[in-house]
Amino acid sequence: MRVIEFDRFGDPSTVAHVAGRPDPQAEPGKILVRMAAMPINPADLLSIEGRYGVRPDLPAIPGFEGTGRVESVGDGVEGFAEGDVVVPFGGNCWREKMTAKPAALMKLPANTDIEQAAMLKANPATAEAMLTLVDLQAGDWVIQNAANSAVGQNIVLAALDRGLRTVNIVRREGPVAMLKALGADAILVDGGTDPGRLAARVGEITGGARPRLAIDAIGGTATDCLAAALADSGLVVNYGLLSGEACRIDPFHLVFRDVRLRGFWLSHWFQGEGAGAAPEIYQRLAKRLASGALNTPVEARYSFDRISDALAHAARPGRSGKILIMPTLEGA
Numbered sequence: 001m002r003v004i005e006f007d008r009f010g011d012p013s014t015v016a017h018v019a020g021r022p023d024p025q026a027e028p029g030k031i032l033v034r035m036a037a038m039p040i041n042p043a044d045l046l047s048i049e050g051r052y053g054v055r056p057d058l059p060a061i062p063g064f065e066g067t068g069r070v071e072s073v074g075d076g077v078e079g080f081a082e083g084d085v086v087v088p089f090g091g092n093c094w095r096e097k098m099t100a101k102p103a104a105l106m107k108l109p110a111n112t113d114i115e116q117a118a119m120l121k122a123n124p125a126t127a128e129a130m131l132t133l134v135d136l137q138a139g140d141w142v143i144q145n146a147a148n149s150a151v152g153q154n155i156v157l158a159a160l161d162r163g164l165r166t167v168n169i170v171r172r173e174g175p176v177a178m179l180k181a182l183g184a185d186a187i188l189v190d191g192g193t194d195p196g197r198l199a200a201r202v203g204e205i206t207g208g209a210r211p212r213l214a215i216d217a218i219g220g221t222a223t224d225c226l227a228a229a230l231a232d233s234g235l236v237v238n239y240g241l242l243s244g245e246a247c248r249i250d251p252f253h254l255v256f257r258d259v260r261l262r263g264f265w266l267s268h269w270f271q272g273e274g275a276g277a278a279p280e281i282y283q284r285l286a287k288r289l290a291s292g293a294l295n296t297p298v299e300a301r302y303s304f305d306r307i308s309d310a311l312a313h314a315a316r317p318g319r320s321g322k323i324l325i326m327p328t329l330e331g332a
Contacts (some may be wrong), residue, residue: 001020001021001022001023001024001095001096001097002018002019002020002021002095002096002304002327003018003019003020003021003061003094003095003096004016004017004018004019004061004062004063004094004095004304004307004325005017005019005059005060005061005062006048006058006059006060006062007058007059007060008058009048009049009050009055009058010048010049010050011049012044012045012048012049012311012314012315013308013309013311013312013315014308015048016048016062016307016308016311017307017308018304018305018307019059021095023097024097024098024099025099026071026072026073026074026099027074027099028074028075028076029074029075029076029077029101030074030077030099030100030101031070031072031073031074031077031080031086031099031100031101031102031105032070032071032072032073032074032097032098032099033068033069033070033071033086033088033097033098033099033100033105034068034069034071034096034097035066035067035068035093035094035095035096035097035098035327036066036067036068036069036114036118036326036327036328037066037067037068037114037115037117037118037301037324037325037326038063038065038066038067038093038094038118038324038325038326039065039066039118039119039322039323039324039325040310040311040314040322040323040324040325041064041065041122041123041150042240043064043122044062044063044064044314045311045314045315047060047062047064048062048311053265060092061092061093061094061095062091062092062094063091063092063093063094063095063325064091064093064121064122065087065088065091065093065118065119065120065121065122066087066088066093066094066118067085067086067087067108067114067115067117067118067120068085068086068088068098069083069084069085069086070082070083070084070086071097074099077102078102079102079107080102080105080107083110084107084110085107085108085109085110085112085114085117086105086106086107086108087105087106087108087117087118087120087121088100088104088105089104089105089106089121090104094325095327096304096327106120106121106282106286108286108289109286109290112289112290113289115298115324116289116294116295116296117289118324119150119296119322120282120285120286120289120294121282122266123150123151123154123296124154124157124158124285124288124294125266125278125281125282125285126151126154126239126264126266127151127154127155127157127158128154128158128281128284128285129264129266129269129270129274129277129281130155130213130215130237130239130264131155131158131159131162131164131213132274132277133213133235133237133262133264134212134213134234134235136162136164136212136213138162138163138164139163139164139165140164140165140209140211140212140213141164141165141166141167141206141209141210141211141212142155142159142164142165142166142167142211142213142214142215143166143167143168143169143202143211143213143214143215143226143229143230144166144167144168144169144214144215144216144217145169145170145215145216145217145218145222145225145226146169146170146217146218146240146242147166147168147169147170147175147179147184147187148170148174148175148178148179149217150296150322151217151239151240152168152217153178153179153182153296154294154296155215156168156179156182156183156184157182157183157288157293157294160183161284161288161293165185165186165206166184166185166186167185167186167188167202167205167206167211167229168184168185168186168187168188169187169188169189169190169198170187170188170189170190171189171190172189172318173189174318174320176189178297178320186205188201188202188205190225193221193225194225195221195224195225195227195228195229195250196228198225198226198228198229199225199228199229202229203229210229210230210231210234211229211230211231211234212230212231212233212234212235213230213234213235213237214226214227214229214230214234214235214236214237215236215237215239216236216237216238216239216240216247217238217239217240217242218240218241218242218243219238219240219241219242219243219244219245219246219247219248220241220243220244220245220246220247220248221243221245221248222243223236223238223247223248223249223261224248224249224250224253227249227250227253227254227259227261228250228253230253230257230259232257232258232259233257233258233259233260234259234260235259235260235261235262236249236259236260236261236262237262237263237264238261238262238263238264239263239264239265247261249261296321296322297320297321297322298321298322298323298324299313299319299320299321299322299323300313300321300323300324301323301324301325301326301329302323302324302325302326302329303325303326303327303328303329304325304327307325310323310325
């Protein structure tokens with residue numbers, strides 16, 4: 001079978017390539033899955049560059065998420081059948097086939113959109129989980145930056161599902177219409193460098209009911225802007241550093257207003273304070289996926305043979321949707 005692998009860290013579009021591996025076989029107690037679609041996430045790019053939280057042993061097969069169909073079922077496996085749509089919970093998804101134990105797969109309805117299911121595990125679950133970090137009630141406000149990102153869009157959808165209202169910060173006018181269509185309550189085009197100005201604008205939008213939860217994908221001075229917009233004792237949750245800079249918060253907010261800053265990584269959360277929460281979160285997401293409420297835009301699809309082009313495309317700023325890798329795609 002073919003896989004995507006890299007044997008050194010570096011520019012993903014240069015170091016990742018197609019390689020051959022032995023075909024896996026259905027073993028007793030395991031399921032053989034033929035992979036159908038895999039998104040390229042920022043975490044995948046960072047992993048190939050060697051800049052992610054965990055550096056894999058080389059050579060490595062990247063891919064934190066994807067979806068496929070059951071090709072065969074090993075002896076002793078119940079609840080799965082040939083043709084079932086499944087999402088693997090493990091990584092190393094950029095391959096034509098994989099084997100997994102039943103507990104490492106989530107089965108979805110037969111009519112599930114394969115492409116949308118491929119993007120279910122990471123970004124939507126991250127959004128759902130981060131909204132639980134503060135005890136929020138229907139009608140409460142949440143503020144986020146990078147609202148047009150994949151996680152940002154899922155924050156909007158998850159907040160709507162929970163009856164929460166969102167203030168969404170973007171850096172350009174382009175994504176405004178898209179976020180309005182998703183159901184975003186308020187959208188601010190803001191460069192993220194003037195904390196006082198942002199706090200004043202948020203106060204006007206919310207009628208003085210400042211958010212108690214801020215979600216930060218950027219770091220640097222953007223973190224301080226979110227902290228300034230929060231209510232006293234509010235929480236800033238950082239899950240990314242799109243600016244390439246460490247998070248900055250004026251000590252005034254930390255000391256005198258009791259604003260707190262914490263990081264978030266979904267894998268650690270599921271292993272720690274969110275242990276046991278995965279079934280509920282993924283059930284919520286599966287229902288929204290089935291209803292069509294969960295719909296991540298896709299900008300382009302590439303075959304394995306064009307993995308370099310796919311990775312270069314995924315790294316471009318200003319994209320309007322995800323880049324998918326599809327092993328069986330012809331001529332793309």
